[in-house]
Amino acid sequence: xxxxxxxxVLAHIDAHIDQTTEHLFSLLRIPSISTDPAxxxxxxKAADWLVEDLKSIGFDASKRATPGHxxxxxxxxxxxxxxxxxxxxxxxxxxxxxxxDRSPFEPTLEQxxxxxxxxxxxxxxxxxxLMTFIEACRAWKAVHGTLPGKIxxxxxxxxESGSPSLVPFMRENAKELTADVAMICxxxxxxxxxxxxxxxxxxxxxxxxxxxxxxxxxxxxxYGGPAMNPARVLAKIIAALHDDQGRITVPGFYDGVxxxxxxxxxxxxxxxxxxxxxxxxxxxxxxxGEQGRSAxxxxxxxxxxxxxxxxSGYTGAGFKTVLPSQAHAKISFRLVGQxxxxxxxxNFRAMVRALLPADCSAAFxxxxxxxxxxxxxxxxxxxxxxxALSDEWPNPAAFVGCGGSIPIAGHFKSILGMDAMLIGFARxxxxxxxxxxxxxxxxxxxxxxxxxxxxxxxxx
Amino acid sequence: xxxxxxxxVLAHIDAHIDQTTEHLFSLLRIPSISTDPAxxxxxxKAADWLVEDLKSIGFDASKRATPGHxxxxxxxxxxxxxxxxxxxxxxxxxxxxxxxDRSPFEPTLEQxxxxxxxxxxxxxxxxxxLMTFIEACRAWKAVHGTLPGKIxxxxxxxxESGSPSLVPFMRENAKELTADVAMICxxxxxxxxxxxxxxxxxxxxxxxxxxxxxxxxxxxxxYGGPAMNPARVLAKIIAALHDDQGRITVPGFYDGVxxxxxxxxxxxxxxxxxxxxxxxxxxxxxxxGEQGRSAxxxxxxxxxxxxxxxxSGYTGAGFKTVLPSQAHAKISFRLVGQxxxxxxxxNFRAMVRALLPADCSAAFxxxxxxxxxxxxxxxxxxxxxxxALSDEWPNPAAFVGCGGSIPIAGHFKSILGMDAMLIGFARxxxxxxxxxxxxxxxxxxxxxxxxxxxxxxxxx
Numbered sequence: 001x002x003x004x005x006x007x008x009v010l011a012h013i014d015a016h017i018d019q020t021t022e023h024l025f026s027l028l029r030i031p032s033i034s035t036d037p038a039x040x041x042x043x044x045k046a047a048d049w050l051v052e053d054l055k056s057i058g059f060d061a062s063k064r065a066t067p068g069h070x071x072x073x074x075x076x077x078x079x080x081x082x083x084x085x086x087x088x089x090x091x092x093x094x095x096x097x098x099x100x101d102r103s104p105f106e107p108t109l110e111q112x113x114x115x116x117x118x119x120x121x122x123x124x125x126x127x128x129x130l131m132t133f134i135e136a137c138r139a140w141k142a143v144h145g146t147l148p149g150k151i152x153x154x155x156x157x158x159x160e161s162g163s164p165s166l167v168p169f170m171r172e173n174a175k176e177l178t179a180d181v182a183m184i185c186x187x188x189x190x191x192x193x194x195x196x197x198x199x200x201x202x203x204x205x206x207x208x209x210x211x212x213x214x215x216x217x218x219x220x221x222x223y224g225g226p227a228m229n230p231a232r233v234l235a236k237i238i239a240a241l242h243d244d245q246g247r248i249t250v251p252g253f254y255d256g257v258x259x260x261x262x263x264x265x266x267x268x269x270x271x272x273x274x275x276x277x278x279x280x281x282x283x284x285x286x287x288x289g290e291q292g293r294s295a296x297x298x299x300x301x302x303x304x305x306x307x308x309x310x311x312s313g314y315t316g317a318g319f320k321t322v323l324p325s326q327a328h329a330k331i332s333f334r335l336v337g338q339x340x341x342x343x344x345x346x347n348f349r350a351m352v353r354a355l356l357p358a359d360c361s362a363a364f365x366x367x368x369x370x371x372x373x374x375x376x377x378x379x380x381x382x383x384x385x386x387x388a389l390s391d392e393w394p395n396p397a398a399f400v401g402c403g404g405s406i407p408i409a410g411h412f413k414s415i416l417g418m419d420a421m422l423i424g425f426a427r428x429x430x431x432x433x434x435x436x437x438x439x440x441x442x443x444x445x446x447x448x449x450x451x452x453x454x455x456x457x458x459x460x
Numbered sequence: 461x462x463x464x465x466x467x468x469v470l471a472h473i474d475a476h477i478d479q480t481t482e483h484l485f486s487l488l489r490i491p492s493i494s495t496d497p498a499x500x501x502x503x504x505k506a507a508d509w510l511v512e513d514l515k516s517i518g519f520d521a522s523k524r525a526t527p528g529h530x531x532x533x534x535x536x537x538x539x540x541x542x543x544x545x546x547x548x549x550x551x552x553x554x555x556x557x558x559x560x561d562r563s564p565f566e567p568t569l570e571q572x573x574x575x576x577x578x579x580x581x582x583x584x585x586x587x588x589x590l591m592t593f594i595e596a597c598r599a600w601k602a603v604h605g606t607l608p609g610k611i612x613x614x615x616x617x618x619x620e621s622g623s624p625s626l627v628p629f630m631r632e633n634a635k636e637l638t639a640d641v642a643m644i645c646x647x648x649x650x651x652x653x654x655x656x657x658x659x660x661x662x663x664x665x666x667x668x669x670x671x672x673x674x675x676x677x678x679x680x681x682x683y684g685g686p687a688m689n690p691a692r693v694l695a696k697i698i699a700a701l702h703d704d705q706g707r708i709t710v711p712g713f714y715d716g717v718x719x720x721x722x723x724x725x726x727x728x729x730x731x732x733x734x735x736x737x738x739x740x741x742x743x744x745x746x747x748x749g750e751q752g753r754s755a756x757x758x759x760x761x762x763x764x765x766x767x768x769x770x771x772s773g774y775t776g777a778g779f780k781t782v783l784p785s786q787a788h789a790k791i792s793f794r795l796v797g798q799x800x801x802x803x804x805x806x807n808f809r810a811m812v813r814a815l816l817p818a819d820c821s822a823a824f825x826x827x828x829x830x831x832x833x834x835x836x837x838x839x840x841x842x843x844x845x846x847x848a849l850s851d852e853w854p855n856p857a858a859f860v861g862c863g864g865s866i867p868i869a870g871h872f873k874s875i876l877g878m879d880a881m882l883i884g885f886a887r888x889x890x891x892x893x894x895x896x897x898x899x900x901x902x903x904x905x906x907x908x909x910x911x912x913x914x915x916x917x918x919x920x
Binding site: 202204206208213214215216218219220221222223224225226227228229231232234235236237238239240241242275278279282283284285286287288289290293295298299302304306307308309310311312313314315318319320321322323324327328330332334357358359367368402403404405 | 674681
């Protein structure tokens with residue numbers, strides 16, 4: 001791995017960053033909003049743009065039809081580890097349009113807190129991020145005359161609308177899509193100077209609960225007292241889901257929850273996570289949750305149970321003396337390690353039923369059940385990526401967790417049997433899904449350089 | 461009190477019931493919906509109709525302007541106890557109109573489960589009921605040539621829209637409106653064969669509670685665990701409001717709650733209230749609430765705490781992994797005896813604040829605070845009315861309670877210092893406030909006869 005292979009690539013990237021940015025603008029100008037049928041042709045156009053662009057740097061690229069928006073698949077090379085890179089070319093809707101300072105599909109460079117930012121819908125999520133990888137390939141090709149190794153690309157156009165075609169497409173094309181490792185560029189930096197490689201994702205179990213007491217809404221003056229109030233029953237159930245140490249009381253809940261390996265604990269310790277700032281930015285000062293755990297540990301490695309919604313009775317203006325017939329809650333569990341979502345679902349439902357008083361019944365609706373996943377970071381690509389990122393950024397990269405759930409990573413594991421590495425350069429203030437989305441030019445530029453370094457570590 | 465005075469009046473009522481019903485129809489044809497400004501003129505027209513009708517039987521009647529719909533005031537006589545009779549001439553809106561079998565303001569006689577029923581908006585609530593009293597006066601006048609004694613009438617036209625003009629008007633006209641006792645015809649029979657005189661009303665304290673945790677809605681994947689979830693805090697608070705015996709835990713809550721006098725307890729026992737049927741009609745089988753109390757005791761003589769509404773987070777279709785910033789509840793207390801609503805409000809708020817974890821705050825909104833009231837049934841009018849009703853109906857009348865709150869009765873007590881007797885002939889299936897409202901012809905006919913008997917007991 002000689003610096004002679006890498007340095008001219010980095011120099012090329014630096015020398016061409018203006019052209020590269022202008023090139024990204026032409027993709028950003030295509031309003032590829034996947035949820036709105038009015039933009040169907042634009043999604044198609046974005047897919048075509050990518051196919052042409054990939055062909056121009058030597059990929060065997062093609063658009064593949066699905067019942068929804070098309071996939072873009074590209075392959076090149078035969079040497080070294082086989083890497084599959086994933087991104088999505090569709091973007092979020094733009095309304096409310098009047099909150100945008102300028103048109104969402106007329107990208108511009110503006111001044112941001114860390115230098116220039118690229119302002120447009122999709123700049124960060126995910127066009128700007130996916131182009132960091134393509135631009136690294138382009139620079140490599142320009143300098144060395146060939147792409148670095150066995151690389152496939154896989155772009156979808158339905159990520160912002162629930163990816164209905166994704167799983168069937170992956171199943172049908174499993175052989176073509178399976179590689180040694182997947183790389184996904186759709187996440188953020190851990191800190192402005194600290195890249196992270198997401199190597200553990202929490203699973204998500206969603207339950208909707210309806211408690212029914214009396215068969216219709218009653219007058220609380222008439223039936224208040226004699227009749228059981230399902231809103232009170234629901235409150236009792238929710239209150240019973242945690243003990244006074246913040247632990248979840250569903251029977252067997254912690255079966256399969258591992259303690260953090262000491263080396264990962266040490267890495268996280270080293271990140272000097274600003275717990276006070278993290279809470280302070282939403283005006284909290286106290287760490288809730290399981291006692292004796294740090295915030296990072298809670299978010300990345302501990303399971304949770306949260307109430308995402310409750311409703312019952314009269315919720316409008318003024319007052320109505322109703323004794324409601326039903327009370328509802330949406331409750332979700334984030335899962336880690338070997339926790340089995342199906343077992344937890346059954347145990348949760350049994351616990352709720354056991355807490356019901358006479359005359360109340362419970363009905364349940366499932367809203368997804370996915371287990372947590374942890375990548376096998378002994379795949380050498382993980383260490384290569386970590387070293388490469390540590391070379392590019394002021395602070396070393398860490399294997400971090402992700403509190404949320406990223407379905408694509410789970411699909412790569414469960415359908416194609418491969419681990420996924422999530423590396424991204426977005427910042428928390430990128431306003432993805434919101435008006436005035438942006439991507440820092442620094443993220444874009446150092447992102448391209450990061451991928452060049454990773455390619456060099458893998459193939460150089 | 462000779463039967464010679466009463467019998468011809470009853471005979472006159474029986475002989476003229478068809479004309480009397482037709483006369484009620486002409487009032488029912490006026491669409492005096494008070495909440496809808498489009499019907500303002502109709503409210504006025506209904507008031508005029510009453511003024512003319514009362515004048516025609518010898519009352520000194522007049523319409524009195526208010527900032528809203530007018531009041532109707534009438535006086536007659538100078539002998540005997542001074543009775544003030546109250547009713548309201550406005551009616552509820554009629555939508556959804558397509559659920560009516562025929563036009564709500566074209567009254568008809570139809571067959572019901574206990575004989576003919578008068579079908580129209582306002583038939584039961586309250587035009588049919590208020591006319592029972594006027595028709596008794598009319599029959600008395602027709603038979604005896606004069607009204608029976610010192611009677612005033614007081615009708616408002618805003619009862620179905622919150623009575624905004626009522627209290628100011630009562631204050632301004634206190635002297636004119638004050639009598640020895642008020643009689644209100646806006647309630648129901650205890651059973652189809654058993655009249656009741658409502659002599660105790662529960663008060664109502666309404667509170668709206670907002671718990672705030674983080675300063676904005678958060679992603680539950682990011683903040684679930686470290687951040688306190690206000691929906692969980694709200695659930696804990698609601699769960700803490702009752703102990704496992706069904707008693708309310710707000711400090712000092714039972715101060716001023718009296719035990720039932722044995723003679724009233726015996727009367728209620730004698731009513732043979734069908735507790736099973738009462739619960740069964742809303743598909744309940746178990747008596748919730750304070751252990752060791754009967755349903756009637758709970759509804760009429762015990763205080764309650766009910767959750768009338770809760771809401772927090774995402775309540776739409778599907779799922780959203782939000783950790784809400786706020787959680788809300790509408791909570792009401794029914795009060796009896798000497799319970800002080802203002803003290804209970806403060807104690808409730810203090811209890812909530814004491815249950816808050818760090819980082820959560822509570823805000824409160826008041827939705828009314830009225831104490832319970834118990835009429836002094838030693839006023840001889842109460843015994844007279846009870847005896848008269850017992851003469852008319854198959855079963856003896858009882859002094860009953862009312863689980864709901866009837867503000868007008870409280871106003872008579874607090875503003876004019878007089879007790880109110882609530883006597884009414886509505887049935888539970890009258891569909892007041894609903895499509896296809898009706899009033900049994902039997903209720904109307906026996907209601908008129910009941911008032912004639914009461915007038916006879918008071919003045920005969």
